[in-house]
Amino acid sequence: MPLEDIMEENEEIEVEGPKVEYENKEYDVYITSNRLIFFRRKGFIRRSDDFVFWNLKNVERVKMEKMGSSGVVSTGGEALLVDLGKEEIKFKCQTETSRLLAKLRARVE
Numbered sequence: 001m002p003l004e005d006i007m008e009e010n011e012e013i014e015v016e017g018p019k020v021e022y023e024n025k026e027y028d029v030y031i032t033s034n035r036l037i038f039f040r041r042k043g044f045i046r047r048s049d050d051f052v053f054w055n056l057k058n059v060e061r062v063k064m065e066k067m068g069s070s071g072v073v074s075t076g077g078e079a080l081l082v083d084l085g086k087e088e089i090k091f092k093c094q095t096e097t098s099r100l101l102a103k104l105r106a107r108v109e
Contacts, residue, residue: 003039006051007032017100020080021092025050029091031103036082038091058084062104064097065090080104 007013010033017029020038027038027050037053061083078097082089082104093100 002049003030003037003051006037006039006053008034011035015100015103017103018093018096022052022089027051029100031056031107036104054082054084054089056107059104059108060085062101062108064101 003013012033013030014033015031017031019026020029021027022038025040027040030037030039034057035053035055036059037051039049039051042048042050059082063081063083065079065081079090079092080097080101082091
């Protein structure tokens with residue numbers, strides 16, 4: 001199932017971000033007009049897709065956290081924390097963390 005199949009009517013991709021690690025899986029990240037979507041394609045012969053998403057209207061706050069050997073994972077890097085009120089999601093970015101952070105903050109404020 002391609003990304004377009006999970007998008008809602010009149011929903012458009014505004015930002016295609018870097019790869020992120022969420023729950024020990026690597027995803028492509030998309031900010032759409034309505035949602036933050038993590039999407040990945042699995043398999044070579046028997047393809048399947050895995051995705052998770054959150055409504056942007058539920059995002060209350062976004063912040064960046066530096067990670068070191070005592071942080072979320074031992075490889076260092078940066079993580080973004082997205083506060084959804086009742087839930088907080090944390091995901092690791094290898095590159096372009098500040099760009100993704102700015103885009104998410106712009107949608108919240």
